[in-house]
Amino acid sequence: MPETNQVKIEAEGVRKIYNEGLTNEVDAIADVTLKIRDGEFVALLGPSGCGKSTFLYMVGGFEQVTAGSLTLDHKPIKGPGSNRGIVFQEYVLFPWRTVFNNIAYGLHLRNESKQQIDEKVSRLVTMIGLEGFEEQYPHSLSGGMQQRVAIARAMAYDPDVLLMDEPFGALDAQTRSLMIQDLARVHRETAKTTLFVTHSVEEAILLSDRVFLFSARPSRIKKIFDIDLPYPRSVTDDAFIDIQKLVLNELSEEVGNDIDH
Ligand SMILES: Nc1ncnc2c1ncn2[C@@H]1O[C@H](COP(=O)(O)OP(=O)(O)OP(=O)(O)O)[C@@H](O)[C@H]1O
Ligand SMILES: [Mg+2]
Structure with a gap:
């Protein structure tokens, strides 16, 4: 759980259009408003192409917001910096x-x-x-x-903030499960604010304080789940399975709405 309630990252009405005004324009993010507290571990989940990486890269300072405001420690993010570490x-x-x-x-x-x-x-x-x-x-x-x-x-x-974009996506199941345990331990030891993009509902629930579910593109925050489970978490616990069902239901609804499908 976060050590303080201080807001670390705040997005208000964030919108992202790539190649605006050109024939290859992409409306990636419609409107994302959220607050992430200092020390919090947050998972970003949503259908493929909904703008999760885009959001992470805007927090990293590698992409600019098209409209709205995105702040770190209450200051607008203008570019990359050594207060953020990123795993691509x-x-x-x-x-x-x-x-x-x-x-x-x-x-x-x-x-x-x-x-x-x-x-x-x-x-x-x-x-x-x-x-x-x-x-x-x-x-x-x-x-x-x-x-x-x-x-x-x-x-x-x-860095104060760790940004991780599907860091375990390419790993085999056994290595992945070891890495999840490692990351949970490192987070407990360092209490760094962490944004973790994943396609895996299981990873999200094993690691996070909260899960932000993005809608299909152009995305909004569809739902926020509080994951109030004690550590170490186990995928076989009843409480784990209950919340996993809730998240999976919402996610599959959204994948069905994906305009690319
Ligand atoms: N540099 C770019 N230029 C133009 N369009 C882009 C660029 N990067 C991403 N996009 C588009 O923006 C949308 C969101 O992409 P993004 O990579 O953020 O999605 P994602 O949620 O991370 O998807 P995935 O889960 O498949 O990694 C997609 O339609 C993508 O094609
Ligand atoms: Mg991505």
Whole structure:
């Protein structure tokens, strides 16, 4: 549960149109209004193409809002910054850098001392359970290991906010379940505000304080679910199954409304 009730991220009437006025114009987000509290773990769920990644990238500062206001710590988001760490939908490690140097990338950019970098990277390597792999290159790691390195790299800056776009989408079921446990633990330890985009209702309920369900494109927030279940959460608990049914029902209604289908 969030440690404070302070609003960290606030969207008011956010709208996003790509290529406005051109023949390839896409009305991605119609109107998103939401508040995310400091320390909260929030999942964004919704049909494919409804604008979940778009919303995440606007919070990351990589895309601009077309209309409305989007703030972080009550200040308009104008571009990317080291207060936000992002894990993209595809793994994007630098193939020519070792695990150590992938994680250290942002710290080098910030000109931190070698000692500081060594300390921070070794703490993160322990956190993701990859001790002994520091000098390996990404191609020699499994998908799950690469994704853990991507998460560590996003956290190296010690950002206030973690943005994760389907980080476990490409993993096998067993690795995914281990990663979910890891992420839940890391979140309990660090209490970072986290926006987690997923297609998996199960992942959303295992990890989140709240689930925001986006409608089909152009999207609005269709429903917000409070996930008031104790940790560790189990997919076989009755309370888990009940809320999962509720979310799945709403989601399948929306997937049916998807104008692309
Ligand atoms: N850079 C871009 N230029 C033009 N259109 C874009 C761009 N990025 C996304 N879109 C369009 O905006 C809409 C929302 O895309 P977005 O990637 O945000 O959806 P999503 O909810 O993340 O989908 P998925 O679940 O499949 O990842 C889609 O119709 C997509 O084609
Ligand atoms: Mg996406």
